[in-house]
Amino acid sequence: MTMSMHNGLDLDQIPELAAQLRVDSIRSSTSAGSGHPTSSLSAADLLATLMSRHLRYDWDTPEAPGNDHLIFSKGHASPLLYSVYKAAGVVSDQELMEGYRRFGQRLEGHPTPVLPWVDVATGSLGQGLPDGVGIALAGKHLDRAPYRVWVLAGDSELAEGSMWEALATASHYKLTNLVTLVDVNRLGQRGETALGWDMDAYAARVEAFGARAVIIDGHDIAQIDDALARADDELDRPLVILARTIKGKGIVGVEDEA
Numbered sequence: 654m655t656m657s658m659h660n661g662l663d664l665d666q667i668p669e670l671a672a673q674l675r676v677d678s679i680r681s682s683t684s685a686g687s688g689h690p691t692s693s694l695s696a697a698d699l700l701a702t703l704m705s706r707h708l709r710y711d712w713d714t715p716e717a718p719g720n721d722h723l724i725f726s727k728g729h730a731s732p733l734l735y736s737v738y739k740a741a742g743v744v745s746d747q748e749l750m751e752g753y754r755r756f757g758q759r760l761e762g763h764p765t766p767v768l769p770w771v772d773v774a775t776g777s778l779g780q781g782l783p784d785g786v787g788i789a790l791a792g793k794h795l796d797r798a799p800y801r802v803w804v805l806a807g808d809s810e811l812a813e814g815s816m817w818e819a820l821a822t823a824s825h826y827k828l829t830n831l832v833t834l835v836d837v838n839r840l841g842q843r844g845e846t847a848l849g850w851d852m853d854a855y856a857a858r859v860e861a862f863g864a865r866a867v868i869i870d871g872h873d874i875a876q877i878d879d880a881l882a883r884a885d886d887e888l889d890r891p892l893v894i895l896a897r898t899i900k901g902k903g904i905v906g907v908e909d910e911a
Contacts, residue, residue: 662705667874670740671701675903677736677749685754688762691901693733695838695871696805699896700737702877703803703834707884712741715769721800722772722788726781726816727807727836728763735760738770779813782806782833786819789831789891801884804833808848809841811855817862823891824863831891832884833864836871838900852895859893871896 662670674697682688709721725734735753738744744760752758759767763776772788775781785804792798810816823831839849848854856866867883869876880894 664874664878667698667701667705667878670705671697671874672903673740674701674733674736677739677746678732681735681749681753681760682732684750687754688732689729690732691904692727692730692807692836692838693736694902694904695898695900696727696730696733696834696836696896697903698872698874699805699834699836699877699898700733702874703881704737704741706878707881708803709801712743712770718796719799722785722802723770724772724781724785724788724802724804725764725775726785726804727778727810728774728776728781730805730807730836731760731762731764731776734764738768743770778807778810779815782810782816783819785831785833786823786828789823789828790826793828793830794826800830802828802831804831806833806835808835808837808839808846808855811835811858812847817858820859820862820864820891820893827889828891829884829889832881833891833893835893835895836898837895838898840900850897852897855895859895864891864893866893866895868895868897871898872902 675694678693679690682690708723711717711720735744735749739746739749753760754762764771765774773784782804785802789802792800839845852868856868859866867880869880884892
């Protein structure tokens with residue numbers, strides 16, 4: 654039995670879902686002996702809130718034309734994406750534990766369209782948002798479809814010029830059906846990002862490219878829910894949610910405050 658679209662969990666139920674996403678992200682990557690669990694943990698609260706209260710998706714019918722689109726531009730956080738699929742009821746625990754990053758299996762290290770819920774292959778940083786812009790452009794100006802495109806991006810990824818070109822294009826075409834969630838966890842693979850947690854600097858850049866920026870605590874469920882709901886505002890600019898997060902959030906010993 655799969656979770657129906659717009660399941661509508663209460664806010665006080667979401668932390669439990671987020672905790673399960675974290676547990677499954679750790680379990681799957683540990684069983685495979687590789688992967689990016691900490692990049693998954695930082696975005697777990699964002700995805701738990703999105704999938705349970707805002708993502709309009711019929712998991713039993715991924716080809717339905719009205720389905721929203723969920724794109725992990727930070728495709729290396731695939732443990733989180735596959736844990737979302739498990740929570741939705743379309744991937745089994747056995748496949749998650751025995752199929753992730755195994756040769757010949759469909760739960761690859763970076764998501765690919767071999768999975769019916771994945772639109773585009775992602776993981777090469779700077780690709781997912783441009784792809785999302787194309788899908789949003791088709792939905793708004795060609796197909797005139799009601800779907801929304803949700804893109805999860807990483808802060809390290811914002812060093813890629815293609816992300817800003819995509820945002821400029823989205824702003825030019827007034828793609829209000831595109832929402833970008835930036836997981837600002839401050840740390841890349843080898844150290845701190847150039848801007849760290851300078852959320853105001855990120856916001857200024859987003860606004861300079863014509864989009865609207867909303868800064869939130871990426872672990873505060875109420876703030877996340879409110880920011881996601883702002884996608885319904887009657888404005889003519891794409892929305893970028895800048896979420897300040899902790900890499901590895903949920904692991905004992907990881908500092909909760911900078």
